[in-house]
Amino acid sequence: MTEILAESFKVYGQDGGGPFVLVSDHAGQAIPPTLDGLGLSADERARHIGWDIGIDGVGRKLADALPAVLIEQVYSRLVIDCNRAPGHPTSIVTQSDGTAVPRNQSLSMQDRAWREQAILHPYHQRITQELDARLAQKRAVVVVALHSFTPVMREVARPWHVGLLHNHDSRLAHIMIDLLRAEGLVVGDNEPYALTDTSDYTIPLHGEQRALPHIEIEIRQDLIAYPEGQADWAARLASLLPQAWRIFCTRYEQRP
Template sequence: MTDILAESFRVYGRDGGGPFVLVSDHAGQAIPPSLGDLGLSDVERARHIGWDIGIDGVGRRLADALPAVLVEQVYSRLVIDCNRAPGHPTSVVVQSDGTLVPRNQNLDAADVAWREQTILHPYHNRIAQELDARLAHGRSVVVVALHSFTPVMHNVARPWHVGLLHNHDPRLAHIMIELLRAEGLVVGDNEPYALTDTSDYTVPLHGEQRALPHIEIEIRQDLITHPAGQAEWAARLARLLPEAWQIFCTRYEQQP
């Protein structure tokens, strides 16, 4: 097992020879010292606006179980959202779910560029490096983006246990939806969010632009707040992802 802390990302797990490369855009809560606490309390920063609650535990357990390499973002999405393209209106949020972020108000171009250069780009460059190394050896590669979502948003309860997001290539997502629903789960198809060319960055950049099979998984946060739930979901995904990949290869005549 490797556990390498870099400036804006952590690489966890090991390459077990399988196709999966795990990425987690919102796994961290760190803030660069120069930005203090962003003007927010500990309670506010710990909410879903600051990170994808529980996905760090799921991702690391899943990386161990497959085994696979996981590239995690360690900084809070309140600093910069690594699932948004540079220049996107919500790349650096001024307000999130009703909470103003004081340190993000009235940023100039240099402030934003510094966050991109020190956090966003190194993270995505590391993902690209991981993918390039496998492709250079002619290996199959599947990009698996891991996220979690809040159970209630704008006073509306979200019933899905898990959602699978997709855009131009829904094939692997649809297979995974079938497998999860067969287990009696309430599974969202592009719920609670839809993956689009502009709403997301990681899958469009590393999956769609490279024409690699990919899947974006959103797990409801109350199911993975505690270690037991994280372990349950990691075990489930470790079992179903290889099954989904085998179905994909058979259905679409792709070399596994």
């Protein structure tokens, strides 16, 4: 594979001086031209298997509202999942939710390495750069990973409006869970997914390994599939995230 790709990420918003760095691992749908759409129809690529539906709109509106910087992956998770460690069994899936991905079958080590070097690593290097710059200024930093989830998976309905995922440091997640539940929402605590040492990559790498406060948010896709819902959730998070951070700083005696 010798194709040269454009940057694998986009940066939105601006640093408003707050602690939040927003990241979105599955916001894009792009596929390198030489992969011929991975052998899938446009309808299949547009499903939840290809990207986190609606999270692009939420992330950009949230970045504007806080304001904050958003680092967003532009390539489809079917090309390579930027929330999986290199070499993880689901880093490059051969099938997803019952759909086989023809161009991901029997990949060579060279093809896998190219996707990692062209897409995965530059995205995470950009996140690292953003965090390093703020820490060098001795600023407080909170990593906020934005995701969305399909309302039905394997014919099982998911009742949660939003889920908060956490593992080794649950402090900020638990504060946010309480704030969201106070709004009358059905909030998943490590639902519909659980954050573990091996299931995810972004929060373990940029949050846990650095001992930075962090939060991983999953919003149900039918709630943010359209601009109105995206605006509603961006406004909600723009209000609650600063509240959660103030509570965190008071409770754990951290510099705001």
